Amino acid sequence: MHRRDSKVLIFILKINIFFWCIVSSVLSEDNFNTNKVIIIGGDYDYPPYEFINKEGKPDGYSVELSHAIADVMGFEIEIRLNKWSSARESLNAGEVDILQGMANSKEREHLYDFSPYTYVDQSVFARSGSPSINSLSDLNGHQVIVQRNGLMYDLLNNTSQDITLIPTDTHVAALRLLASGQYDYALVSNLPGLYLSKELGLSNIKPVFNIEGRNKYGYAVKKGNEELLAKFSQGLAILKNTGRQQAIYQKWLGGLNASPWTRLVIFTGVVAVVSLLISIVIIIWNRSLRKKVERRTKELKDQQLQLLHADKMASLGVLVSGVAHEINNPCGILTMNFPFIKDASEELTDLIDELGKESGSLTIAGVRYTQFKDVFPSILDDMHIASRKIRGIVDDLKHFASNDKAHLELNEMVDLNELVSTSIRLVINQIKHATDHFTVDYGDDLPLIKGSVQRIEQVLINLILNACQALDGKEQKIKITTYYQKELKLVIFTIKDHGVGIHKNDLSKLTDPFYTSKREQGGMGLGLSISAGIVRDHQGSLDFKSTQGKGTTVTLSLPLVQTEEHS
Helix, strand or coil: CCHHHHHHHHHHHHHHHHHHHHHHCCCCHHHCCCCCCEEEEEECEECCCEEECCCCCEECHHHHHHHHHHHHHCCCEEEEEECHHHHHHHHHCCCCCEEEEEECCHHHHCCEEEEEEEEECEEEEEECCCCCCCCHHHHCCCEEEEECCCHHHHHHHCCCCCCEEEEECCHHHHHHHHHCCCCCEEEEEHHHHHHHHHHHCCCCEEEEEECCCCEEEEEEEECCCHHHHHHHHHHHHHHHHHCHHHHHHHHHCHHHCCCHHHHHHHHHHHHHHHHHHHHHHHHHCCHHHHHHHHHCCHHHHHHHHHHHHHHHHHHHHHHHHHHHHHHHHHHHHHHHHHHHHHHHHHHHHHHHHHHHHHHCCCEECCEEHHHHHHHHHHHHHHHHHHHHHHHHHHHHHHHHHCCCCCCCCCCEEECHHHHHHHHHHHCHHHHHHHCCEEEEECCCCCCCEEECHHHHHHHHHHHHHHHHHCCCCCCCEEEEEEEEECCCCEEEEEEEECCCCCCHHHHHHCCCCCCCCCHHHCCCCCHHHHHHHHHHHCCCEEEEEEECCCEEEEEEEEECCCCHHHC
16 A cells, blocks of 8 residues: 555544544434344355355354354344345345345445445356456356346346346355356356355366456445444444454455455455444443443453453554644644743833834724733733643643553652642632532541652542532532551542432443533543543552432542552
8 A cells, every 4th residue: 555545544544533433422322222133134055154054053254243243242133044135125124134244336325234344256157168258248148147136136137238147046056057067157256156166066167257346245234224233333343353353254264265365355454444443432432332241241341341441542542642743733832932922022012112102093903002012911821821721631631541651650659638638729719619518537647658649639639620510509518538448558538529429320431531421511521531540550449439419429549559560
């Protein structure tokens, strides 16, 4: 791939991620009923993708992929394999919800929506000694075997070429007819054709011409059922990221790939990366997946939660590094030049004063100079503060997404009581505005802990401000307590408010990035996410207990001694 093409692809990825962030934020688990058994249709004789095995059960790459998606997404499926023409009719009639293997084409796009997971090539198969084929026009005047209602059937049935179509129900029937000496050619999917020729021992037929252009192949639903299709797309993204789809692919298709398929693997990989980056962002906000994880056993739940966290960090790390670079450069220029502009404006004041005296009614930017002179310095100060605030937000984002702890100084000796007192002084105005009943109970003889004073202070301030914002009136209370839990060697900070409380279904999402109940008030949803990351760096924990309408208690626990393997 050329360097210019790579830059274009990266730009498109950024745009896709931005818009998918907006779309996914409005998704709700109520939009999809995970209790419904999803009926999946397919072809009963289309190996190695889907077929009925010797035990009479559905088998193949697509079948195993569907079961894997159902497993990670938490819904139940029933796979019904039939003749391909019957499978399509069942989808159109609403008897099945989704087909697990359909090739995309212009003729089909007005009928179905697609979520591809691979590509298929179409090839002309011929008996040994048959005339060579260099284009589809060479099939004029010949009898060509195709699968009924298949991709090539749709294509050739809508052309004006003089080709006699011999429809069959399956690829197997098409290849056997050709191998037995009947008709001239068979036009079938390349990989199933190679697979079946090998399995059936049809040594007298071979592919002689590949149709130009690959067709996307994957899940298909009737137009308008994007909600169901999105669930399969999300499941595919998880399988791709964990490597499970690749393992299934290697099991069924890896040994069949000849050299022309190398390009397919590369191209599929690019598509997989694009889909993965988009879908990871969706997964972050996907409540239904979280509910599915919670219903699993503790061991599996822990594994999946770790995977989701790794996905989020990887995705946000890439996103934030790009965003931070794009924002910090111009912001740095503004921050660096504001002092120069302010000094210059002060030095020019005397010259402008003289000019104002001469003209008598000098205006600048439509404002009288006497007024401009009073407000201009404060405007410059506000702009300078705003640019530094932008830079601060970007730094917080970088800290949140970074896996590198090198920038944290965790070797300072921290007095938690002193740090709580300092944090209260910094936000005392917000506290007074929120409540008339604020109390602090400092524990006696708290031992010092090792960590970063600045970062722990950031956590404390965030928790105090959250408590203030949870109150409805100044008559409601906030109480802070510190103490030492000797048995576990933990220094504890708790803050209890008597505010609005948090719904039990939202407690598990409090530290998720960009989750906030104060979006309309300008909340970004990063405060608790950043705080949770800081606490993890210190090997501590944050615990939330809340009753809606009665208030919330947050407990911050910090270990007295940190273990070496986590340091």
